[in-house]
Amino acid sequence: MKGANKQPLDIKNPGDLRNLYQDESCSMEPVKQESNYLEVTYLEKLRTSLKDMSLPAGRRNFFTVVLITAGTAVETIGFRQYEFKPNTIYFIPENQLHAIEHWSKDIKGFHVIFDADYFLLCLRNQIRLHFYPFFQPDKLPYLQLSVTEADIMATLFKKIALEYNNRRSVNDDLLVRLYLNVLILEVEKLYQHKMDKAAIDIPRRYQLVVNFKKLVEKHFLDKKPVAEYANMLYVTPQYLNDTVKEFTGRPASSFIYEQLITEAKSQLLQTGETITQIASNLHFADQSYFCRFFRKHAGIAASEFRYKHATST
CATH class of the missing domain: 2.60.120.280 (Regulatory protein AraC)
Known part of the structure; x- marks a missing residue:
């Protein structure tokens, strides 16, 4: 290469x-x-x-x-x-x-x-x-x-x-x-x-990254700290984060945040639930914390995101 x-x-x-x-x-x-x-x-x-x-x-x-x-x-x-x-x-x-x-x-x-x-x-x-x-x-x-x-x-x-x-x-x-x-x-x-059963050989350390991402897809609502995923994968949080960053260029936590933001966007666009209800669905303690989280990681307020796409589709 x-x-x-x-x-x-x-x-x-x-x-x-x-x-x-x-x-x-x-x-x-x-x-x-x-x-x-x-x-x-x-x-x-x-x-x-x-x-x-x-x-x-x-x-x-x-x-x-x-x-x-x-x-x-x-x-x-x-x-x-x-x-x-x-x-x-x-x-x-x-x-x-x-x-x-x-x-x-x-x-x-x-x-x-x-x-x-x-x-x-x-x-x-x-x-x-x-x-x-x-x-x-x-x-x-x-x-x-x-x-x-x-x-x-x-x-x-x-x-x-x-x-x-x-x-x-x-x-x-x-x-x-x-x-x-x-x-x-x-x-x-x-x-x-x-081809559904056709798997390919990948490096052992990269397999850890693949397994981590699959766990995140399953548990991102109820498990947010990287340490909980490290525990399920029988490695230390530092080792998990270093390995994920080595192969993806991103910290492990970013994949958890990404799943949460994607799910939040999905509910904002595809349901009529209030932002308070969506925050609760995603297991955030309160709406204000969810709104701060969404703005930080999506670069736009949740209400603005919903309005922007509602008027453009």
Whole structure:
């Protein structure tokens, strides 16, 4: 992996991705939002804008889905290098180590990136992205498709691209969100049929990180201190935090906070419950503490977040 001995780049949003990897002459319309965004690009267009065909490793703070219809790509996802051929769809989870090693000159297909907030707004009672097997770091991050399956996927990507490019404003994207949801659900069906039991070998210390994140997904409501998770994993809090930070670049506590914020956002957007009720649902002692927590970690007041998205959807 190129630059494996260097600190991975922290890629927080599409703007960072563009600045780090794409040529200044790139004509693609930039995504300006720091959150709640999607960007769809044709691979052949993206390839011509890349500064270099062998790019340093980075951790993307968003999810990526790529469909290759022609040509090949060699990429490192996590701790393994893969060569992706035509009729392959592959996935890069949020915060996963990733590097582009090489894209062939004849590559064609689709490249979609989106953050957790964007997907959260697709439908009520939306499943968390981390629960899909193809976004889990201990499962294979790709699917080899039949010609018919690839055609179906390509049609969905084209619909996402068409509706994305036909938006009259940033918030005029209901069909984009719905087609994204259909794409993820169709991929889930194929993955469960073909690959759901296909685990991959990962370093033992990284397995601790994977197990920690799975425990957080199950217990974030009733277990908030890192020490409680360390106890369940039979390690010290310091060792757990150091290991999580080594492999993700983030402290262990940030994953607990992230789950709480995601659940809070879900309830703010998808229920009519008051902020006091939501604070209680999330096991906060009182509303004021919840509001301070939400503003600190989401960068916006809970009431403002609810109003902003209620008026934009």
